[in-house]
Every structure is written in C-alpha cells, then in structure tokens.
Amino acid sequence: MNTGVIAMLSPREVVRQDIAAIAAIYRNLGAPTAEQMVARALGGLALTMAGIAEKIRAQDLHDVARQLGRLKLQADDLGLVSLGLVAGDACICLERGDGTAFAAVWARLLRIADRSLPAGPGIAGQSG
Template sequence: MTCMITALRPVDRVRQDAEPIAAMYRDMGTKAAEQVVNRALGELALTIATLSQQVKNRDLVDLPRRLRRLQRMSENLGMVSLGLVAADARSVFETGDTTAFAAIWARLLRVAERSLASDKDLLDQSL
C-alpha cells in the first residue's frame, strides 16, 4: 500500500483597517504621525520577536500578558487579523491545550509576517 503525503500550505487572509493610521495622520500631521507609526511598527515587530523567543525557549510564564499586549498594539495599528489571532492564541493558551496552541501559534506567525510585510501598503492607503 502506497501512502501519499500532502503538504498543506495554509494561506491566511490578512485584514487591515487603514482608519486608525489615517486618523493619526489627520490628527498629528504627516511628519509626527509617520514617526509614531514607524515606532509602533518597530515595537510590534520586537514584541513578536520576543514572543517567538519565549515560545521557542518554553518560557511561558507571562505569555498571556504579552499576547494581550500584541493584540492591543495590532488593534491600534488597524491590523485586524493579527489582533484576532493574538486573542485566540491567548485564549487557547489559557485552556492548556498545547496542540491547539501550537496550531494557532503557527497561524499567528504567518499572519504577523504578512501583516508586517504589508504595513507599507497600509501606510500608503492612509495618506
């Protein structure tokens, strides 16, 4: 009997809302908003990298708090999908279901990568 192995390549649709960033540009002006948004995107990337290292090292003590922070940061930048997946990861982590957490964690990394890759598109939409 021959067994076929199928490689799954999940593609997550990334939803973004340009309004939070557009509001910053309207309220602060281009130069100030650009600085705030760039700083926030840098903090978001650093938070994801820190979370990733924590999960890799199985240092999970304050993981729910950090995931909640990631969720808030994402929402403030209009990264709808990333915020939702961060909330899902926190919720599942708190249930203790390690298999479900591993699956959602993998999804969070995919969505984070796509969200950060498209942050330039989001900035362009808000101008």
C-alpha cells in the same frame, strides 16, 4: 487507493486591516509625525512578536499570555485586525491550557505576523 504521494499544504492567510485607524493617526498628527509614530509602533510590534517567539522556543510560557494581550492591543491600535484577533485567540488557548490549540493558533499568528509586520530578525520561521 494509496498512491504514496504526500501533499504539502501551504496555508495562506488573508490579512485584514482597518485603514481608518492609520488614517486617524495621520489626520491627528500630520504626515511626517504620523509616519514616524507608525514606523515606531510597527517596529515595537515586531519586537514584541520576536520576544514572544523566543519565549515559546525556549518553552517558557510564563507571562506569554500577558505579552500576547499586549500584542493584541498594539495591533488593534494600528488597525491590524487579523493580527489582533489571532493574538487574542492564542492568549485564550494559553489561559485554557490547551497546548494543541495553542500550537495551531501560534502557527497561524506567525503566518499573519510575517505578512503584517516589517521584516526583521527573530520573527519568521520561529514555530517554536
């Protein structure tokens, strides 16, 4: 029976982090230096994500797989497990030429980035 009601789905991502990665940075550099380094690294991740989003919005996929690979490495270094895994999945979709899968994984990456990275211009709401 069709009631004509449309359900709006709102996926919620569980963001996994490896706290040991950040703890090691703090242990090795000391709190003040580590805090600055982590803040810079998170800002760099946000800028990388915004740059990728801009390319996707412009439908310029040249070099996006390489940038997603860089995003994955940066996320892994900071213990942002979910962000790194999904960036790697997006890269695989691009390399395979699977546009449908890429669109779905990209939407997931945006949701995870929104929960993992500092708020800034150019990231949220950029579904391409």
